Amino acid sequence: MYEPSVREQAVQLMRSGVGTAETARRLGAPRGTVSWWKHQDLAKHGQLPGRKQSTCMHCFGDELNRSAYSYLLGLYLGDGHISHPAQHKVPSLFITCDDKWPGVMNAVESAVRQVFPTLKPCRVRRPGCHNVKVYSKHLTCHFPQHGPGKKHERTIALQPWQQEIVDAHPWEFLRGLIHSDGCRITNWTTRTVGGVEKRYEYPRYFFTNTSTDIVHLFTDTLDAVGVRWKASSPRSTGQINVSVARKACVALMDAHIGPKH
Template identity: 35%
Template sequence: MTRTFEEKKRVLELWSEGYNKLQIANMMEIPRTTVRDCITQYSNVAQLEQLALEDKLFSPKTRIYEAFDEELQRTYAYLLGLYLGDGCLSPTRSTYKIRITLDTRYPNIIAACVQAIQTILPYNQVTPFKRKCNCVDVTCYSNEWPELFPQHGEGMKYLRKIQLEQWQQEIVDQYPLEFFKGLYHSDGTRSQNIVKGKDYRRYTFTNMSEDIRQMFIRACELLGLHWTTKTSKRDIM
């Protein structure tokens, strides 16, 4: 079976991170001989990509999001919301790591986050890491992350401009419910609102970034949801 560019690239990424051939084969569910041949033939990611650029091995690389079908677009809209709410990217020695921090009280949201990442990058390992402060960091390593989330950068999101690329905006506008869920699952809360003895549910979204709050408002409007802000202007209900 011919392996794709991304599969070969992932083998070499794991090899550079210190995993042995058997571990890589088990993680990617491919034969150990395939892993061995890939490492022997290409040595490292840089050489693999150089061959691709020289058209000796592959046609020009398609950007990962250009190949998204409907399911992947829906999943990406949700994952984008999670990332903008409580996610960050950080470079490592040879790749990038995404970390999305979630509350341990909501295991279904943690599971949905893991599943979303696994759907977007099916050959990459996704690891939930329990922290001491009732939080879980869902992490995954890939060179694709900067392309998938071009909003990454140094410093807190609320201290810099956060703007969606055109292709991201098109996905978000097509699947506003999934984007809304991602934002709400990361930075949303639910509380009681008693009016004339009746209990009404109040849903609040809190984020320090004005740009991200405006994205949430846009999603609400696309879904026909009424919204208002608190005095602090950081909370949208």
């Protein structure tokens, strides 16, 4: 047992740059004891080695950029997955981005940086696309939907805290889903008016996914923001297509999402 003054003196020495061994020698205390004092002091000030390498609202009570997370959650459910090979100590998050949409890829990387502000994402080249990738021990804390097998082969349901975020930021969630598995296209048709053939164009949004759970999350959120939709399921692919075609609803989607770029 040591007096509090001895412990405080040791902490002050180490804060000034004196090493653990030298501090122990000067104060005549065991090196292990001095190391423990240093550990407790670093923990008290949130400065443990490796602590700044990860942020987690669940493990450390860190602030979470909820708007960016809602967008990233939509991306993860669409084109994301978490990989944790046996030879790697830390799992990695991949969000696959088509090279046709560099603006979307930039938005994805920006969201990753906002959700994980102490980490540095990278882009891994693949044929026709890039994976925006980041490593963290806390990925499954952020995305508890991770599990073995394909998403459409298992139940996908949001945790209450995730649903709360989506309810608060529904358009960001929808934007993430559209940027991953959706698109905005322009259909056209011709009509003869007064003997003159005229071309009419009308935009619409599509979202396609094989998981009925993910489709329901998408349509439930559309309902929440007042967007009308229709769904169809082609027998050949097993995929479910959700379309938004009403003029007012398309205009609302344009105001919050817009086409990929």
